[in-house]
Amino acid sequence: MWLEVLSGEDAGRVVEIAEPLVLGRVQGAGLVIRDARASRRHASLSPEGDGVRLHDLGSVNGTLVDGAPVEDALLGGGEEVRIGDVRIAVLSEEPPATGTPGPPRVHVETEGPSWSFVGRLQTRSRRTRRRLLGALAVAAVALVALVVVLATSRTEDERVADAIRTAGPATVRVEARSHGVRSGLGSGWVLDAGQGLVVTAAHVINRGELFYVGDTVTQVAGVAPCEDVALLRREGGVSTPSLSFGHGARGDTVVALGYPQTAEAGDPATATRGIVATDHARLPDPSAELPSFPHALQSDTVLDPGFSGGPLVDLDGHVAGVDVAFRGRRAYAIAPERARAVLDELRAGRSSGWMGARFDFPSAADVAGYGYPSGLWISGVIPGSGAERAGLHDGDYVFSVDGRPVGTTLSGWCAAAGDVRTGQLARLGVIREGRRRETVPVRFD
Numbered sequence: 050m051w052l053e054v055l056s057g058e059d060a061g062r063v064v065e066i067a068e069p070l071v072l073g074r075v076q077g078a079g080l081v082i083r084d085a086r087a088s089r090r091h092a093s094l095s096p097e098g099d100g101v102r103l104h105d106l107g108s109v110n111g112t113l114v115d116g117a118p119v120e121d122a123l124l125g126g127g128e129e130v131r132i133g134d135v136r137i138a139v140l141s142e143e144p145p146a147t148g149t150p151g152p153p154r155v156h157v158e159t160e161g162p163s164w165s166f167v168g169r170l171q172t173r174s175r176r177t178r179r180r181l182l183g184a185l186a187v188a189a190v191a192l193v194a195l196v197v198v199l200a201t202s203r204t205e206d207e208r209v210a211d212a213i214r215t216a217g218p219a220t221v222r223v224e225a226r227s228h229g230v231r232s233g234l235g236s237g238w239v240l241d242a243g244q245g246l247v248v249t250a251a252h253v254i255n256r257g258e259l260f261y262v263g264d265t266v267t268q269v270a271g272v273a274p275c276e277d278v279a280l281l282r283r284e285g286g287v288s289t290p291s292l293s294f295g296h297g298a299r300g301d302t303v304v305a306l307g308y309p310q311t312a313e314a315g316d317p318a319t320a321t322r323g324i325v326a327t328d329h330a331r332l333p334d335p336s337a338e339l340p341s342f343p344h345a346l347q348s349d350t351v352l353d354p355g356f357s358g359g360p361l362v363d364l365d366g367h368v369a370g371v372d373v374a375f376r377g378r379r380a381y382a383i384a385p386e387r388a389r390a391v392l393d394e395l396r397a398g399r400s401s402g403w404m405g406a407r408f409d410f411p412s413a414a415d416v417a418g419y420g421y422p423s424g425l426w427i428s429g430v431i432p433g434s435g436a437e438r439a440g441l442h443d444g445d446y447v448f449s450v451d452g453r454p455v456g457t458t459l460s461g462w463c464a465a466a467g468d469v470r471t472g473q474l475a476r477l478g479v480i481r482e483g484r485r486r487e488t489v490p491v492r493f494d
Contacts, residue, residue, distance in 0.1 A: 050101045050126065051143050052094070055136040063144055071106070072132065085321050085351045086133030088206045100125040101139070108132075109209050109320055114427045141230025164373060175319040208364040211413060212304050213320050213456045219292045220306040220318040222358055223249045223281070225257025227407075227429055232257045236307035236318070236359030237281065238368065240392065242291045245283035246270065248392065249358030250373050252338045252459075254279045255407055258429045262287070264314055269431055271395030271471075272494075273401040275340055276461035277373050279358075280395040292360060294385045295367025297346050301325045303369050304348040305380060306344040307359030318359070323350030323380065325369075332374060332381050337410035339374060340460040344387035346370040350380045397443070404475075404493045405434020406441055411457055421480060423456050424448030439491040441479070449478035469493045 050066040059081070070079025073091040082091060088108040095102045105112045105120045113131040114122055124130075126141030161254070203211075214237070225233035235254025237249035247262055251274040254260065260267050262283055270282040297303055303325055306318045330347035332339070346361065352375040361370035361382040362480070368380025383391075407424040416423055427445040432437040448453060453465035469475050470493065477489045 050096065050142040051125075052080060052130075053138045053140055053144055054080075055129070056137055057135040059135075062426070065143070066094050066096055066101050072137075073106075075385045080134050080137075084133030084135045084401070085323065087135070088209070088322075088454060090204075090206060091102060091347070092130075092134055094124075097123060103130065107206060107210055109206065109322060115145070118253065118286050126302055139236060171450070172245075173195070205364070208303055209322055210303065212364050213239070213364040214305055215290075216360055216362045216368075217290060217318050217320070218289045220308075221247055221262050221287075221289070222308040222316070222318075223247070223253055223358060224261040224314075225418050226259045226261065227257045233360070234308065234310055234355050235357045236355060237262065238306075238360040239287055239289050239291050240287060240359075242287050245286040246345060246396070247281040247283060247287070248371060248388075249279050249281060250371065251277045251279045252373075252377075253358050258407065258431055267296050269405070269434075269494075271398065271400045273391050273395060274459060275402045275467040276342065276383070276387070277339060278371065278383065278391045278395065280392060292362070292366070294389050295363040295365055295369050296385055297325050297348075297361065297363060297369030297382075297489075298328055299325055301369070302364055303348055303350060303361050304358060304364075305348075305352055305359065305361050305372055305382075307356030307372060309353040309355065310355040312355065321351040323348040323354075326379070328384060330381065332376075336374075337458045338408075340458075340463050342383075342387075344384045345373075345383045346378050346384045349378060351375070352380045375386040378440050388422075398471060400471045400494055402469060402493075403471075404430035404436045404441075404461055404466075404491050406436040406447075407431075408459070408462070410459070413457065416457060421446060422448045423454060423461070424460060424480070425455055425457065435492045435494045439477075439489055441489065441491065444481075447477050448480065450475050452476075452478075466493075 052064045054060050054062045064080050071093050072080045074087045074089050089106040090106045092112045093104045103122045111118045115126050124139045128139045130137040184328050188199045219239040221237045224239045235253030237247045240246040240248050251272050267281040267283045270280040304320050304322050306320050317491045326347045328346050330345040331343045332345050334339045358370050359372045360368045363369045371388045372382045374381045406427050407429040408429045425447050429443050442462050451466040455462045455465045474492050479487050479489050
């Protein structure tokens with residue numbers, strides 16, 4: 050039987066299954082899988098009869114055969130195995146073009162003790178024999194201790210799987226809706242199941258006016274858009290477990306959980322694994338809806354679109370960050386110390402820079418075309434919010450807060466309104482109906 054890699058960095062490589070081999074990310078595997086979703090020891094293949102036996106080795110994200118997840122299966126050739134985004138064909142005959150040969154096998158012959166060696170031992174002095182027996186006893190104790198350690202310790206793959214089992218049920222899908230239809234999708238995690246508190250990213254909240262966790266409408270409990278943190282509340286609580294904060298330090302293995310844009314209600318959260326590169330990064334290249342902030346944890350986990358707001362967890366299943374952005378091959382999460390401090394404020398009912406309006410961010414060309422000062426479009430308001438109470442609505446154009454210009458990005462809004470707290474009154478410069486300018490007092494939520 051043969052394997053042919055169909056996609057990824059090693060596409061075209063062919064490996065013969067002449068003996069049991071392991072597929073995984075670890076160097077030295079029979080077939081190295083270069084994909085962030087692959088576990089270090091992901092699956093094994095062993096010849097059996099006229100086929101091969103595939104066995105999943107407790108991998109984090111599972112092994113697919115012809116699109117279906119399997120833990121153990123007998124393959125006869127013609128199947129397609131998928132690990133992450135790497136596709137592998139199982140062939141009953143060697144393909145015409147052979148792939149990259151693996152490293153040559155080295156066979157080391159061993160020989161048991163000879164009678165001459167035993168005889169030499171018998172001629173040694175009594176003192177030498179006692180020393181030898183003592184050394185053997187010490188070695189035996191050390192060997193027993195090693196066996197005990199190996200039997201009781203867990204591999205990193207096992208700890209990753211445990212972390213996913215802990216944090217996966219507490220990771221939720223957050224759907225934003227506007228005008229009755231889905232307008233955005235993000236992720237979140239349960240901070241307090243009894244109170245129904247769910248954490249997500251503020252830029253997920255900026256995509257709609259109503260928000261669903263599962264199939265239930267939730268209320269906006271607090272938002273800090275300049276920190277990209279939001280807190281939702283589901284009446285009656287939630288049935289999933291809560292997550293607590295942990296820590297993330299350079300070199301730690303972490304797991305990002307969330308829901309890709311293609312996820313539907315009822316789908317399980319997906320997970321990717323990576324290593325923390327630094328715990329004091331500044332988010333580079335902020336987008337219009339996401340400001341730069343210095344309290345970021347940078348890792349090489351892969352964040353699919355839709356992971357925003359989901360948890361980055363350590364190997365104990367504790368929250369090591371809140372996922373917010375993916376730039377190139379780097380993922381950024383709000384560091385746990387900063388996220389905890391912001392959420393303490395939101396739980397106490399103290400939002401900042403939040404009036405309950407949804408913003409669209411115009412380009413410089415759009416602003417110049419209208420002849421407006423730099424500003425932000427309001428594309429909707431949260432029911433019952435300060436923005437709605439002030440009469441703001443879809444189509445209004447905000448260009449200042451208490452005389453301070455807001456620019457055309459969230460960073461500009463934060464510079465003008467980031468210090469306005471819950472209950473405080475601010476006066477917004479607004480353009481309505483094309484040219485009419487008004488000053489609108491708004492009490493922030």
